[in-house]
Structure formats: structure tokens, C-alpha cells
Amino acid sequence: MSAAIDWRPDDPATLADPYPLFARMRDEDPCHWSPRLKSWVLTRYDDVKRVCTDKDRLSSDRLRPYFASLPGTEAQRIANIVRYLSLWMVFKDPPEHTRLRRLAGKVFHARSMQAMRPQVEQIAGWLLDRLDGRDEFDAIAEFAGPLPCLVIMAMLGVPRDALGDVKRMSDDMALFIGSSRIAAEKYDTAEGATREMAAFFRALIDARRREPRDDLLSALVHLRDDDGDRFSDDELVATCIMLLFAGHETTTNHIANGLLALMRFPQQMAALRADPGLAPAAVEELLRYDGPSGAQVRIVAQTHELHGRVLEAGQRVFIMLNAANRDPRAYDEPDRLDLARDGVAHLTFGYGPHICLGFPLARTEGQVAFPLLLDRYREIEPAVEQPQWINSLVFRGMVSLPVRVRRA
Numbered sequence: 001m002s003a004a005i006d007w008r009p010d011d012p013a014t015l016a017d018p019y020p021l022f023a024r025m026r027d028e029d030p031c032h033w034s035p036r037l038k039s040w041v042l043t044r045y046d047d048v049k050r051v052c053t054d055k056d057r058l059s060s061d062r063l064r065p066y067f068a069s070l071p072g073t074e075a076q077r078i079a080n081i082v083r084y085l086s087l088w089m090v091f092k093d094p095p096e097h098t099r100l101r102r103l104a105g106k107v108f109h110a111r112s113m114q115a116m117r118p119q120v121e122q123i124a125g126w127l128l129d130r131l132d133g134r135d136e137f138d139a140i141a142e143f144a145g146p147l148p149c150l151v152i153m154a155m156l157g158v159p160r161d162a163l164g165d166v167k168r169m170s171d172d173m174a175l176f177i178g179s180s181r182i183a184a185e186k187y188d189t190a191e192g193a194t195r196e197m198a199a200f201f202r203a204l205i206d207a208r209r210r211e212p213r214d215d216l217l218s219a220l221v222h223l224r225d226d227d228g229d230r231f232s233d234d235e236l237v238a239t240c241i242m243l244l245f246a247g248h249e250t251t252t253n254h255i256a257n258g259l260l261a262l263m264r265f266p267q268q269m270a271a272l273r274a275d276p277g278l279a280p281a282a283v284e285e286l287l288r289y290d291g292p293s294g295a296q297v298r299i300v301a302q303t304h305e306l307h308g309r310v311l312e313a314g315q316r317v318f319i320m321l322n323a324a325n326r327d328p329r330a331y332d333e334p335d336r337l338d339l340a341r342d343g344v345a346h347l348t349f350g351y352g353p354h355i356c357l358g359f360p361l362a363r364t365e366g367q368v369a370f371p372l373l374l375d376r377y378r379e380i381e382p383a384v385e386q387p388q389w390i391n392s393l394v395f396r397g398m399v400s401l402p403v404r405v406r407r408a
């Protein structure tokens with residue numbers, strides 16, 4: 001009998017490579033109780049997929065119970081976080097989720113996202129032009145970070161010169177969203193950033209209400225559905241913050257994790273360089289191999305059994321998307337990066353009613369970014385032996401990714 005699984009999510013070695021531990025969980029304890037997280041942890045492909053559609057027994061409403069458990073003074077301390085994040089569709093169940101998603105989907109749909117491709121190409125090219133003459137740079141700070149942020153800003157209609165402020169506010173908010181346990185002073189930072197971001201969008205919304213432009217924000221502000229339903233003012237602010245936040249933190253990590261994977265599998269990188277037409281398949285495989293989604297969280301709504309364990313109503317469940325994506329029950333040789341892989345779809349964008357609203361945009365960005373990088377540089381390699389990984393359960397990404405390059 002092997003030793004009990006002791007998952008320490010903030011152990012640096014586990015952060016750098018969580019996959020051996022995920023393999024043990026999948027094989028030995030697929031419905032694992034983590035005493036540290038006081039939560040269940042699911043790692044098998046089939047379980048993850050099923051749980052994502054099981055809206056009767058599992059709830060996405062994970063913030064309300066958490067906010068309700070806070071003493072009054074604590075809740076007051078994060079009043080803006082409570083006010084706006086409570087309105088994010090990702091934390092809602094039907095019928096509220098259905099309504100918010102339907103409204104947002106009226107303007108934020110596959111067509112409007114795919115139409116962004118020329119702007120994505122323009123922004124990505126501009127970012128790389130700024131690096132001309134450099135043979136070493138941080139691929140996150142200089143490229144993977146600003147690219148998706150500038151793209152979602154452009155789509156919403158946020159002026160490009162706000163990039164520094166937007167990035168800072170968003171990174172500070174990630175202190176709350178990206179972690180399950182954080183120090184109290186970080187709550188203050190995240191609360192300040194949410195207050196600032198709300199004020200920023202409220203001013204922009206007012207401006208678009210007075211004078212609509214050809215941007216998504218104007219469309220959201222003036223949106224009425226067939227029944228006359230519309231976003232309230234707070235919902236508008238919350239939706240803008242959510243789109244901006246969700247729209248780039250994950251995509252940044254996708255581009256950076258994907259680039260690291262390509263550097264670690266040079267033959268695969270060479271194949272993509274030789275045939276940029278591989279890009280759509282390559283993006284899917286990079287999302288599967290080391291995607292930016294760490295864990296999704298659900299709350300047990302009805303007590304039920306799974307793999308002989310009893311999940312009690314009210315308990316938390318961590319759904320490990322990256323673990324599911326490496327399940328040998330779903331993929332042959334799952335630890336091998338194979339850009340030509342064919343088979344079941346990865347779960348990196350989630351599954352079921354909450355499947356990522358922005359995946360057409362994220363895909364477009366990946367499909368532009370990787371071929372462009374490989375076209376621009378004939379050599380690209382890591383400039384550090386081991387990059388530092390973000391200490392988060394929710395995000396899978398690096399703090400920085402220094403690279404050395406030679407221009408084509």
C-alpha cells in the first residue's frame with residue numbers, strides 16, 4: 001500500500017510540476033479529501049466532465065456562502081469585492097446564471113470575438129516590434145501579459161493608454177480571486193483595486209451612455225433583449241470587470257505555458273514553425289498539455305456518493321481541469337506534447353453551462369501569438385533553468401518567463 005497522498009498546493013516543486021501528484025490522485029484516490037483545503041479534489045476526466053454538467057447536485061454559487069461566513073467587519077472590509085463579484089455569472093446558478101449569460105452573449109458572441117483577429121494581429125505585431133534589437137526579454141511582461149489585456153481593452157473600448165493602470169488593478173484583484181487562503185493585507189489590496197476598477201468602468205459607462213461608440217461597452221450599455229431585459233448599473237460594472245479580468249489573466253498564462261511547452265519539445269516547435277497551418281490544432285494541444293486553468297470550485301448542493309465517498313451538502317469540491325486533461329483513460333500518452341493529436345476535447349475551458357464564454361477570443365489569440373513568435377524568431381529558448389510558478393490553485397501560470405531569442 002503506497003503512502004497516503006499529501007497534497008501541499010503551495011509546495012514549490014508541486015507548483016512547478018503538479019502532474020505526478022495528479023496521476024497518483026487519479027489512480028489511487030479519484031475522489032480525494034484534502035485536509036489542508038478541507039475540500040474534495042476530483043482529477044479524472046470523466047468525473048470532471050460529469051460534475052461540470054451536474055447543476056442539481058453541485059452549485060457554482062461558491063462566493064455567497066463564503067461571504068455569508070465572514071464576520072460583519074471582515075465583510076465590510078471587502079465591501080466592493082462582495083458587491084461586484086456577487087454579480088459575476090461564473091459564481092451563479094440558474095436562473096440568475098442563465099439570465100446574465102444570455103444577456104452578455106447577445107453582444108459577446110463568437111462572431112464579435114473572431115472579428116477581433118486583425119486587431120489581435122496588429123497588437124501582437126506591435127508588441128514584438130517594440131522588442132526589436134533585444135536578444136533577451138521576459139515573454140510574460142513584454143508579450144503574453146499585455147497582448148490579451150490590450151485585446152480585451154480594445155474590444156470593450158478602453159483606451160490603450162490605460163494599460164498600466166488596468167494591469168495593476170487586475171493583478172491586485174487576482175490576489176483575491178486566484179487564492180483560496182490569503183493574508184488579510186492582500187484583501188485590502190484586492191478591495192482597493194476592485195473599488196478603483198468599478199469607478200473606472202462607471203465613468204466609462206456614463207460616457208458611452210451619453211455618446212455611444214462602435215465598441216462592446218456601448219453595446220452592453222444600450223442592450224435590451226426581446227423581453228426588454230437589460231443589465232442594471234451594478235451588473236454592467238460587474239460584467240465589464242469580469243470580462244476584463246477573465247479575458248486576460250488566463251490567456252496570458254495560456255500563451256506563456258504554451259511557449260514553455262514548445263521550448264521543452266523542440267521538435268513540436270519546429271513542426272509548428274514549418275507549418276503555421278497547424279496553429280488551431282497546436283493551440284488545443286497546448287491548452288490540454290499545460291492549460292492555464294488550475295482548479296474550478298463547486299459546492300455540494302445535495303449529499304451524494306462518488307467512488308465510495310460521501311460528499312456532504314455544503315462541502316467544497318475542487319475540479320482539477322489540468323489533471324483531467326492528462327488522464328490516460330482519455331488520452332494516449334497524455335504526458336507527451338503532440339500538436340497533431342486527435343481525440344476527445346480538452347476540458348481547459350470547462351464544460352457544460354459555465355463553459356468559458358470567451359473561448360473563441362482566447363483561441364484566436366493563441367492562434368495568432370504562437371505562429372507570430374515563431375515567424376519572428378528563428379531561435380527562442382528559456383533564459384532560466386526553472387521559471388517561478390504563481391502560487392495559486394485557480395491559475396496555472398508563471399511569474400515570469402525570461403527567454404533568449406535570435407531574429408529570423
Ligand code: HEM
Nearest residue numbers: 089090246247250251254296348349350354356357358362
Ligand atoms: C485560455 C484562456 C481561457 C481559459 C483557459 C478560460 C477558462 C475558463 C473556464 C474553465 C471557465 C469555467 C468556469 C467554471 O466552470 O466555473 C471560464 C468561464 C468564463 N470565461 Fe474563460 N477562459 C479563458 C479566456 C477567457 C476570455 C478571453 C474571456 C472573455 C473575454 C473569458 C470569459 C469567461 C467568462 C465570462 C466565464 C464565465 C462563464 C459562465 O459562468 O457562464 N475567458 N473560463
